[in-house]
Amino acid sequence: MVCVDDDDPTLPNYKDMMGEFISERVYLAVGLGSKTMISVLNNAAINNADYYDFLGFAGDDHRFVTDNWDLAMTDSMRKNNAIVGYANDLYPHNDLPTSVVVDSILVRALGFLAPPELIHMYADNFWLDIGNELQSIEYFPDVVIEHMHYTVNKSNRDADYLRVEKFMQPDSVAYSSYKQNSFDDDVRKIAAYAGI
Amino acid sequence: MLEYRVPNKEFVATYDFHKDRPAAHHMEQPENKIRLLCTAALVEYATLCHNVESIVDCGCGDGGLLQYLKQRGIGNSVGYDFHGPGVKYARDARGVSANYANFLENLEMLTEADLTIMSEVLEHLDDPHTTLQRISSSWIVVSSPNNETQYGHADEHQWVWDRDGYVNMISKQGWVPYQVVDVHNATIVLAGRL
Numbered sequence: 001m002v003c004v005d006d007d008d009p010t011l012p013n014y015k016d017m018m019g020e021f022i023s024e025r026v027y028l029a030v031g032l033g034s035k036t037m038i039s040v041l042n043n044a045a046i047n048n049a050d051y052y053d054f055l056g057f058a059g060d061d062h063r064f065v066t067d068n069w070d071l072a073m074t075d076s077m078r079k080n081n082a083i084v085g086y087a088n089d090l091y092p093h094n095d096l097p098t099s100v101v102v103d104s105i106l107v108r109a110l111g112f113l114a115p116p117e118l119i120h121m122y123a124d125n126f127w128l129d130i131g132n133e134l135q136s137i138e139y140f141p142d143v144v145i146e147h148m149h150y151t152v153n154k155s156n157r158d159a160d161y162l163r164v165e166k167f168m169q170p171d172s173v174a175y176s177s178y179k180q181n182s183f184d185d186d187v188r189k190i191a192a193y194a195g196i
Numbered sequence: 197m198l199e200y201r202v203p204n205k206e207f208v209a210t211y212d213f214h215k216d217r218p219a220a221h222h223m224e225q226p227e228n229k230i231r232l233l234c235t236a237a238l239v240e241y242a243t244l245c246h247n248v249e250s251i252v253d254c255g256c257g258d259g260g261l262l263q264y265l266k267q268r269g270i271g272n273s274v275g276y277d278f279h280g281p282g283v284k285y286a287r288d289a290r291g292v293s294a295n296y297a298n299f300l301e302n303l304e305m306l307t308e309a310d311l312t313i314m315s316e317v318l319e320h321l322d323d324p325h326t327t328l329q330r331i332s333s334s335w336i337v338v339s340s341p342n343n344e345t346q347y348g349h350a351d352e353h354q355w356v357w358d359r360d361g362y363v364n365m366i367s368k369q370g371w372v373p374y375q376v377v378d379v380h381n382a383t384i385v386l387a388g389r390l
Contacts, residue, residue, distance in 0.1 A: 043379065
């Protein structure tokens with residue numbers, strides 16, 4: 001499943017790549033111009049959580065390096081009953097799930113993949129925090145999904161990076177508010193749903 | 197693409213219909229809360245990316261969304277509703293600026309803000325099309341149910357749309373949809389003036 005803005009200049013490439021599965025696997029984020037990414041993520045996750053055991057997220061600045069990364073992660077997460085799983089993104093000193101695989105139970109229990117009050121940032125903090133709080137998180141050091149971020153000179157600081165940086169401060173406030181007001185309830189909801 | 201006018205429902209968007217109904221606390225209901233927080237995220241996005249400062253929530257109900265916007269410091273917001281118990285709750289319990297008013301009568305004046313919110317409002321109105329045309333703001337965030345049909349809908353709804361029908365209806369009233377979000381049986385649209 002791939003979510004692409006309908007005005008993304010590389011949309012034809014995605015369609016070619018996804019080939020015959022286009023209608024089932026490529027979701028267009030309808031609208032003009034830039035979007036609130038978390039809304040797009042939740043949009044796709046809510047509509048698919050009942051049809052898939054696992055859902056994931058990776059940005060267009062991630063590269064899947066390890067073959068069969070999906071089976072490596074989901075087989076192990078199934079065996080270990082892990083709700084949250086994340087790969088090695090080769091980002092120095094980073095322990096955040098910048099890309100993630102979650103058991104669909106998370107979406108079914110909460111009704112979202114990431115707190116809906118967020119615009120773009122702090123989803124990775126949420127997945128890490130919820131996994132740790134549930135003691136149901138698995139890190140895969142040997143599975144590499146490389147984060148080609150400009151801060152480690154793996155890409156250019158382009159217009160898209162500049163555009164989303166303005167969301168860091170407001171999303172920081174939004175996530176702090178979420179942690180204070182809703183996080184504990186959400187941990188309980190997932191635990192109850194998953195029988196943890 | 198569905199747009200359906202429920203027949204013989206002119207009474208449901210009136211003061212008499214709403215005056216004695218209990219206040220609905222959507223922010224305290226799980227799925228409605230997610231919808232409202234998505235709405236808030238689109239509003240905040242508009243403040244960050246489109247220079248929106250003043251916000252009016254037409255059909256603010258019990259003020260749950262206004263309270264969240266106020267707590268987060270997102271824009272300067274005020275609400276209007278013709279549901280008395282909801283407005284009283286918004287003021288007394290949530291401490292937000294909410295006013296008892298038939299906003300449809302003075303819509304052009306009341307929406308002289310940068311952005312107008314109509315969350316779960318348009319489907320209640322006799323004439324949502326003209327209502328959208330009359331809004332003075334440069335931006336709107338509107339939402340309505342997307343899972344109703346001509347055969348199954350809430351009694352108090354006068355119009356039924358699916359996602360495409362809703363977006364098409366908004367577009368035809370002179371608005372450009374910038375983002376469309378489906379969440380828990382509702383479609384939320386951030387749109388700007390053509």
